[in-house]
Amino acid sequence: MSEPTSSDDTSGVPAYGHTRDTETGAAPLAxxxxxxxxxxxxxxxxxxxxxxxxxxxxxxxxxxxxxxxxxxxxxxxxxxxxxxxxxxxxxxxxxxxxxxxxxxxxxxxxxxxxxxxxxxxxxVYLRAALARPPKTPRNLSRLPEYRTFTTDDESDAVLERAQAALRGYRVDRHDDSLSAERGYLREAGNLLFHLSVLIVLVGFASGSLLGYKGGVIVVTGGQFANVASQYDEFDPGTLFDDKNLKPFSFKLTDFKVNFIKQGREIGMAQKFSAGLDYQTGPNAKQQHTRIEVNHPLSIDGSKVYLIGHGYAPNVTVRDGNGKIAFSGPVVFTPEDSSFRSSGVIKVPDADPKQLGFRGEFYPTYGFTDATGPFSAYPDAKNPALVLLAYAGDLGMDRGVPQSVYALDTDGLKQLTKSNGKMFRVELEKGQTQALPNGLGSITFNGVDRFVKLQVSRNPGGWIALLGMILALTGLLGSLFIRPRRIWVSVRREGGRTVVEVAGLDRSSGGNLTDRVDDLVGSLEEKKA
CATH class of the missing domain: 1.10.287 (Helix Hairpins)
Incomplete structure (x- = not known):
């Protein structure tokens, strides 16, 4: 059977009275x-x-x-x-x-x-919380928990006993019944939980806007003052002013680390800590403390975290005139778990040519034909330096910022031996090696340690903590508070009072049986 058509219909109304919207789809929203x-x-x-x-x-x-x-x-x-x-x-x-x-x-x-x-x-919650308990339903027997009994007591006496027994409920008394409800705080717990999430977000946001975070590397014996120029990396919040940095300083007195010496995790750092002498101001008394991972130092609202460590070989470089052009520790950054470290040494004061070195430090030097030089253990048992040497212009006077951990070789020439082969500096602790062409020498004096510290200030931390506490409180309330309703209805029949008791637990899995039974027991007349 074919459907009728409306080819002759000039009214513009489709067949069967359908509107045009049902054929073309819903009209677009304004x-x-x-x-x-x-x-x-x-x-x-x-x-x-x-x-x-x-x-x-x-x-x-x-x-x-x-x-x-x-x-x-x-x-x-x-x-x-x-x-x-x-x-x-x-x-x-x-x-x-x-x-x-x-x-x-x-x-x-x-x-x-x-x-x-x-x-x-x-x-919605405030309207519900301020409203009176719902009126007594006409047919209480339809509710999940329902009990009925008769008593010789008057209706008012039964209702008075019911009101006294429903302590903790909000009760609304009627002529021949009463309504009771409790558990309003369950929804308050839900709202508090959602509000706490917002508070936590505000706490993190305020910390990011008003706080700061900075990283600094300090060699053992080195000092740090809390000014922006002292940081290796400094990330202030959008609304943070560098002038608001609190005046404190500290000195790294020592660094201790224990390496695992047995088992599958041999060579892993088991525990490390740094000793700090710190002052909260130029005239404040100096104090000493030790910091570990996850155990920072708190100074005037800022926290100093220990987040890393490594080695800083101590070298002395003499130039072609025999003068000391550089002397001191140089930070080499770890490359692997054995603390094989890479770094550069820049000597802009050398004469007649500026000198640069790039290479690796091995805490416990090892060598095989298959792997070449490597570090056999992360502790400094047999430290060694292997470097390539360069001479020329370090490019430090060009006005272009340079990383202290990278060597720009554009204006430098790699040093070679007299036979044209590549010159390599290979030094053990206490050794000195002369540079080709009378350009000077380099001495490996020893090994210092450095620590990587993170200094941060988070003024929104207490807000986030408050949000977490409120979240836990709201979650506990929403889990353990059960909204319940109970009705008691009375009527006189044949000279006796018929009492109906019904209850409704509005939470999933709730059970009002015991509560309704207890209420009925308190309302029934006492037997002689």
């Missing part, structure tokens, strides 16, 4: 309606949960991938070792996750979603 729909979607609980999940997911790269504002050296090393992924991660902002635009967008959308979700629910 701009105002579209904005209203978008707002409802953004402020829904489902969207808030999705954004919260995305925020947690987005924080994973910040914990796995080295961050520029936390450890620039480690981030640079990661870039060198992953030349394919590094450009991609750079474009995605994965080396500075918490400063990236996409992370900030998720953060702001989550805050807006939570505010838009909490405010309407709060209004």
């Amino acid at each position: 701009p105002k309606e579209f904005l209203r729909w978008t707002w409802r979607q953004l402020t829904s609980m489902r969207t808030a949960l999705i954004l919260l999940f995305l925020l947690a997911l987005g924080a994973i790269p910040g914990s796995v991938i080295p961050q520029d504002n936390v450890d620039a050296l480690l981030a640079a090393q990661w870039r060198r070792e992953h030349t394919t992924l590094a450009p991609i991660y750079e474009k995605l902002g994965l080396f500075s996750v918490y400063d990236s635009a996409w992370f900030a967008a998720i953060y702001l959308l989550l805050m807006i979603s939570l505010v838009g979700c909490i405010l309407p629910r709060t209004r």
Whole structure:
């Protein structure tokens, strides 16, 4: 059977009375309606949960991938070792996750979603909390928990005993019944939990805006003063002024580390700590403390964390005139778990030519034809330096900033032996090696240790802590507070009082049997 057509219909109304919208689809939303729909979607609980999940997911790269504002050296090393992924991660902002635009967008959308979700629910909750308990239903027998009995007591006496027994409930007395309700704080617990998430986000945001984070490498015996120029990396908050840095200083007195000497984890650093002599001001008394991983030093609202360590070979370089052009420790950054470390030595004051060295330090030197030089153990049992030497112009006078951990060889020439072969500096502790062409010498005096410290100030930390406490309180309230309703109805029949008791547990898995039975027991007349 074929469907009729309306080819001759000139009224513009389709067959069977269908409107044109059903054939072409729903009419597009007006701009105002579209904005209203978008707002409802953004402020829904489902969207808030999705954004919260995305925020947690987005924080994973910040914990796995080295961050520029936390450890620039480690981030640079990661870039060198992953030349394919590094450009991609750079474009995605994965080396500075918490400063990236996409992370900030998720953060702001989550805050807006939570505010838009909490405010309407709060209004609904306040109306419900201020309202009286619901009136007694006409047919109490339909409720999950229902009991009935008769007694010789008067109706008013029964209702008075019921009101006294329902202590802790909000009771509304009627002529022949009463309504009781409790558990209003359950929804308050839910609202408090959602509000606490917002408070935690505000705490983290205020810490990022008003606080700062800086990294500094200090060699044993070295000192640090809390001024911006002393930091190797300094990441202030958007609203933080460098002038607000608290005046404190400290000196690294010693560094202790224990390496595992047996088992599969041999050579791993088991425990390390640094000794600090610190002052909270120029006229303050000097104090001593030790810091370990996850046990920072708190100074006037700032915290000093121990996050890494390594070796700083101590060398002396004499120039072609026999004068000491450089002497002191040089930080070499670890490359692997055996603390094979790489670094550069720049000697701009050498004469007649500036000198530069680039190479590796081995705490416990080893060598095989298959692997070449390597470090057999992370502790400094047999330290050695292997360097390539350069002479010429270090480029430090060109006005272009240079990293202290990289050597610009554009204006330098690598030194070679008289036979034209590559010259290599190979030194054990206490040894001196002359440079070709009378350019001087280099001496390996010994080994110092350095520590990588992170100094940070987070004024929003207490706000985030408060949010966590409120979250726990709200979660406990929403889990253990049960909203319940109980009704007691009385009527006189045949000279006796018929009493009906019913209860409703509004939470899933609730059981009012015992509570209703106890109430019935307290209302029944006492038998002689």
